[in-house]
Amino acid sequence: MVTDDQVSKAINELLVPGVGRSLADLNLLKSIEIADNKVTVTVADAAIGPGTQEWIRTKIAAAVEKIADGIEITTEFVEAKPTEVNQVEKVVAIMSGKGGVGKSLITGLSAVALARQGKSVGILDADITGPSIPKMFGMKTRPIGSQSGILPIISHLGIEVMSINLMLENEYDAVIWRGPVISGAIKQFWEEVLWGKLDYLFVDLPPGTADAPLTVMQTLPVNSVIIVSTPQDLASMVVRKAVSMAQKIGKPILGVVENMSYLEIPETGKRMELFGKSRGQEVADAASAPLLAQLPIDPKLAALCDAGEVEKYSTPEFDAFSKELNKVLNHTD
Ligand SMILES: Nc1ncnc2c1ncn2[C@@H]1O[C@H](COP(=O)(O)OP(=O)(O)OP(=O)(O)O)[C@@H](O)[C@H]1O
Ligand SMILES: [Mg+2]
Numbered sequence: 490m491v492t493d494d495q496v497s498k499a500i501n502e503l504l505v506p507g508v509g510r511s512l513a514d515l516n517l518l519k520s521i522e523i524a525d526n527k528v529t530v531t532v533a534d535a536a537i538g539p540g541t542q543e544w545i546r547t548k549i550a551a552a553v554e555k556i557a558d559g560i561e562i563t564t565e566f567v568e569a570k571p572t573e574v575n576q577v578e579k580v581v582a583i584m585s586g587k588g589g590v591g592k593s594l595i596t597g598l599s600a601v602a603l604a605r606q607g608k609s610v611g612i613l614d615a616d617i618t619g620p621s622i623p624k625m626f627g628m629k630t631r632p633i634g635s636q637s638g639i640l641p642i643i644s645h646l647g648i649e650v651m652s653i654n655l656m657l658e659n660e661y662d663a664v665i666w667r668g669p670v671i672s673g674a675i676k677q678f679w680e681e682v683l684w685g686k687l688d689y690l691f692v693d694l695p696p697g698t699a700d701a702p703l704t705v706m707q708t709l710p711v712n713s714v715i716i717v718s719t720p721q722d723l724a725s726m727v728v729r730k731a732v733s734m735a736q737k738i739g740k741p742i743l744g745v746v747e748n749m750s751y752l753e754i755p756e757t758g759k760r761m762e763l764f765g766k767s768r769g770q771e772v773a774d775a776a777s778a779p780l781l782a783q784l785p786i787d788p789k790l791a792a793l794c795d796a797g798e799v800e801k802y803s804t805p806e807f808d809a810f811s812k813e814l815n816k817v818l819n820h821t822d
Contacts, residue, residue, distance in 0.1 A: 491557040496521050496528060499552040506541055507633040508640040508649070508683070514609065515685035516574040519567060527561040528553055533569035536638030536683035542566055571638040571683045577611070577690045579818065580709055581743065585717040586731040588696030591748035593621040594790070595717050596693040597799045602811035603818075604646040604800075608688040611641060613678050614652030615705050616695040617671045618664050623654045627797020631655060638681045646800050651682045672704040679709050689818070706738045713743040715781070718772045720750060720764040732776045743817050744781035745773040746810070752786045760785075779817060782810035 500518065501511040512518040512532060519531040530549055534542065546564045553562045583596045593616065600610045614622040623629075626644045632655055634640055641649035653664055653674060666674070684690060692709065695701045705711065714735045718728040735742055747769030751760040763786065773780035784806055793802050 491523065491528070491553070491560065493521055493523060495556055496523065496530075496553055499556055500530065500549055503545070503548045503552060505537070505640070506544060509643045509647075510649075510685060512545070513686075515683060516576050517569075517683075517685070526559075527563070528557070530562070530564045532564060532566050533574050534566040534635070534637065535569040535571045535574050536634045536640050536681075537566070538633065538635035541633070541635075569637070570680075572680050575684045575687075577684055577687045577710075579688065579712045580690045580692060581713055581715060581818075582615075582692040582694055582702075582705055582709075582711045582740070583715045583717060584694045584702060584731050584735070585696065586728050587719075590717050590719045590728075591746075591784075592696070592717050593625065593693050594794065594799075595715065595746050595748060596691050597622060597625045597794075598802065598807065598810070599715065599814055600648045600689075600691050601646060601800050601802065602807070602814055603689055604644075604648050605811065606815060609647070609686060611649035611684050611687045611690045612651075613675075613682075613690055613692045613709075614650065614654070615675045615678070615692050615701060617653050617666065617674050617701065619695060620652045620654040620664075622650055622693055623652050624797060625794045625799045626650060628652075628655060634683075638683050640683050644800060648800075649684060649687070651678050668700040671701055672708075675701065675704050676708050702734070703738075706734075706740060711740055713741045715743050716745045716772065716776055716778070717748055718745060718769065719748055720762065720767050720769070728772055729775055732772070735776075742776045742778040744779045744813070745769060745776055746781050747772070747783045749786045750783040779813070781813045781817065782806065784810065 501513050517533045522529045549564045550562045583592050585592050600612050604610045612622055614620045628642050630642050632639050641651045750767055751762050753760055769780045769783050793799050
């Protein structure tokens with residue numbers, strides 16, 4: 490007689506098409522019952538359309554058959570919504586007051602850092618009018634789903650991503666929507682995407698302190714915020730506004746990342762402070778939070794982002810940031 494463990498191990502080797510994670514990782518595996526030479530597997534159907542259900546049924550039958558020849562195998566699907574199965578441990582929003590300081594990049598790098606440490610990670614791209622996450626990860630596939638929800642797209646490292654860009658016919662199409670529609674889309678990304686079990690979901694916010702960031706703060710269970718700034722005078726001034734917004738809404742600030750802190754001249758190794766003297770510590774002090782990193786302007790990084798290969802990035806500065814990020818995230822556990 491096969492055991493529960495053997496059956497669940499066999500089932501968990503199957504990766505759900507479209508998202509490439511197991512039923513257990515997606516939190517869809519409800520139960521396995523073994524009795525009288527019969528195995529009954531119950532699976533939640535959140536975001537799983539009829540075609541994928543059939544695939545799962547066939548694959549489960551084949552996988553169990555292999556370890557228990559001649560046993561009768563039934564797979565039953567029960568109705569569920571993504572909100573009923575999603576189990577996201579921590580939601581971290583990346584914000585800044587100003588545009589173009591590297592929020593999306595820091596969101597991507599934070600996800601890469603934790604995925605490399607073996608955590609299950611997702612990115613919700615809440616920048617509806619200027620989405621940039623899919624390009625950074627080289628994603629072009631359209632998500633699939635069902636009446637009840639939609640499956641995220643998965644990166645090489647296994648990071649789940651949902652972005653409006655993945656849904657558009659052409660990635661260059663402009664999204665011209667008004668505030669309430671944008672807020673609705675962000676809410677849907679949280680409620681109707683099958684994120685499954687995640688250690689961390691990073692939310693890439695659009696610039697500013699207007700509608701969309703407020704929607705995210707109010708409709709998603711954001712646990713903490715990472716603030717991104719650059720050394721520019723104006724940037725750090727507007728960043729202080731973001732700090733004050735996070736404080737007003739009562740979200741703890743996990744840390745501050747100063748991006749584009751300096752440029753290292755390859756020939757001499759000399760550091761040029763292109764945007765002026767570093768103000769990272771000042772901003773961190775204003776936020777009463779640690780300074781997580783001072784990342785340089787790195788042409789290699791920009792090139793990797795353009796090529797959709799951000800996951801290949803590796804430098805000592807990035808490694809140091811990964812360690813700091815892991816430290817502060819564990820502190821708040
Ligand atoms: N440290 C860096 N080194 C090199 N290029 C960088 C760095 N940080 C950001 N960039 C590049 O600068 C551009 C802007 O970065 P990014 O899109 O992350 O900013 P953002 O704050 O999300 O902008 P927006 O406010 O428009 O959403 C991107 O092309 C990115 O690749
Ligand atoms: Mg951005």
